[in-house]
Amino acid sequence: MSNIYCIIDNCHYWGEGNKCHASEIIIVSDSYASETPDNIDAPLHQSIQPVNAADCMDTCCKTFVPRGTNKINVDGVTRN
Numbered sequence: 001m002s003n004i005y006c007i008i009d010n011c012h013y014w015g016e017g018n019k020c021h022a023s024e025i026i027i028v029s030d031s032y033a034s035e036t037p038d039n040i041d042a043p044l045h046q047s048i049q050p051v052n053a054a055d056c057m058d059t060c061c062k063t064f065v066p067r068g069t070n071k072i073n074v075d076g077v078t079r080n
């Protein structure tokens with residue numbers, strides 16, 4: 001993915017220069033992320049109902065996966 005910058009360096013998709021190397025990502029509200037399983041992610045974007053956020057602190061990257069865990073293949077996203 002191009003032009004997605006992120007400073008979360010323990011994410012499986014993070015790379016040098018603070019670049020995200022995920023094939024796709026999805027940003028959701030904090031509450032949506034906490035209420036849905038890890039397999040609900042960017043590949044399912046067309047079936048996810050849009051929601052409102054109060055401010056930037058109410059949003060998060062649902063595609064985040066801690067590097068080195070066995071969760072990297074759960075969401076259908078690949079690392080470019």
Ligand code: SF4
Pocket residue numbers: 004005006007008011012013014015019020021022025061062063064065
């Ligand atoms: S998937 Fe999300 S948390 Fe991970 S590097 Fe990309 S933007 Fe950052």
